[in-house]
Amino acid sequence: MSGSRSSEVARRSAFVLAAGCLATAAISVPMVSRLPAQPPSRFGIGPSGTSQPAAAQAGFAQAGFAQPGFAQPSVAQPSVAQAGTAQPAAANQPAGTVPQGVAYERDIEYGTGGGQPLRLDLARPEQLAQAAPCIVVIHGGAWRGGDKKGHTDLIFKFAQAGYVAVTVQYRFCPQNPFPAQIEDVKCAVRFLRAQADRLGVDPRRIGAIGFSAGAHLAMLLGVMGPQDGLEGQGGWADQASQVQAVVAFFGPTDLAAEDLPAVSKTLVKDFLGVAAADNPQAAARASPVSYVTRGDAPLLIFQGTRDPLVPHTQAYRMVEALTAAGVNGRVELLVNAAHGWKGDELDHSVEQSFRFFDLRLRRPAR
Numbered sequence: 001m002s003g004s005r006s007s008e009v010a011r012r013s014a015f016v017l018a019a020g021c022l023a024t025a026a027i028s029v030p031m032v033s034r035l036p037a038q039p040p041s042r043f044g045i046g047p048s049g050t051s052q053p054a055a056a057q058a059g060f061a062q063a064g065f066a067q068p069g070f071a072q073p074s075v076a077q078p079s080v081a082q083a084g085t086a087q088p089a090a091a092n093q094p095a096g097t098v099p100q101g102v103a104y105e106r107d108i109e110y111g112t113g114g115g116q117p118l119r120l121d122l123a124r125p126e127q128l129a130q131a132a133p134c135i136v137v138i139h140g141g142a143w144r145g146g147d148k149k150g151h152t153d154l155i156f157k158f159a160q161a162g163y164v165a166v167t168v169q170y171r172f173c174p175q176n177p178f179p180a181q182i183e184d185v186k187c188a189v190r191f192l193r194a195q196a197d198r199l200g201v202d203p204r205r206i207g208a209i210g211f212s213a214g215a216h217l218a219m220l221l222g223v224m225g226p227q228d229g230l231e232g233q234g235g236w237a238d239q240a241s242q243v244q245a246v247v248a249f250f251g252p253t254d255l256a257a258e259d260l261p262a263v264s265k266t267l268v269k270d271f272l273g274v275a276a277a278d279n280p281q282a283a284a285r286a287s288p289v290s291y292v293t294r295g296d297a298p299l300l301i302f303q304g305t306r307d308p309l310v311p312h313t314q315a316y317r318m319v320e321a322l323t324a325a326g327v328n329g330r331v332e333l334l335v336n337a338a339h340g341w342k343g344d345e346l347d348h349s350v351e352q353s354f355r356f357f358d359l360r361l362r363r364p365a366r
Contacts, residue, residue: 111187111234123159133205133361138214177273183232190236207245215251219288222246222297245360253318256283292321299329304337
């Protein structure tokens with residue numbers, strides 16, 4: 001087997017292993033339908049000489065499909081494993097060899113949440129001629145589990161592509177219901193801006209990528225401004241927390257939606273501290289669709305049409321909100337895909353994610 005073919009098989013195998021935590025196997029996808037049906041240039045996906053999709057795919061193999069945002073609930077504050085968010089052992093192990101040319105720092109304290117320290121891991125090019133755009137990677141896990149270490153390979157790949165990249169810790173429900181999670185990731189963005197000179201970050205060019213529950217938080221980072229509150233008391237209050245570009249993999253956008261499956265409604269209840277049907281205002285307050293306004297971050301969404309946890313109608317709702325506000329974006333519907341996919345569609349998703357960030361964040365900041 002050739003070296004390139006071998007690495008491709010390894011990438012895909014790792015991705016499928018990660019997705020297998022859902023207890024529903026990822027399936028190959030026969031076609032991709034893109035909504036809205038508009039010219040690609042309008043949605044920020046265009047040729048870019050800086051993309052490195054082939055190098056990135058190994059990182060995506062551990063990039064959060066191992067940590068599904070929704071999972072089968074169990075009774076009385078289940079462990080992460082009982083909740084269905086247990087990961088392959090490899091995804092939870094400390095990083096292996098740091099790639100040549102990449103500087104890596106673990107467990108940097110970025111703020112506090114509920115009186116506890118919050119940490120992130122950071123990767124960046126060893127040699128930076130100037131401040132670089134930054135990507136914040138947010139793990140999934142039903143807002144109740146997961147681990148930032150599951151994204152180590154992904155931040156390495158972003159660093160190899162010339163970005164500063166971080167993977168962040170945040171507090172879990174049900175012990176810490178919403179808004180604890182968005183307060184924490186907002187604090188992480190403020191930290192990056194406050195420490196931009198030291199970390200080599202361009203504070204005007206920060207993006208976020210998330211997976212399932214992490215995608216929900218990433219979308220909130222893209223649409224919430226200072227007027228929306230929920231900043232928390234974690235630190236760096238003088239800095240802005242909104243990001244400039246977002247990639248979201250099968251994340252919920254409207255937690256009040258009636259067509260969420262029962263398993264997801266139960267997990268949303270744990271996240272909010274109340275059933276959405278009993279308190280629609282609380283659900284709306286935690287929903288990305290509630291905050292979309294003109295000038296928000298461009299958004300790329302990937303969503304399967306057979307997702308048993310996040311219906312593809314969630315993507316439609318975000319499309320409607322973006323369109324009404326005049327915010328650019330793109331949705332890729334993977335027909336017959338579940339909560340994760342593999343093969344050629346994985347390759348496509350990786351490539352488009354890097355191209356999206358390249359176009360949106362490598363342009364001179366205004």
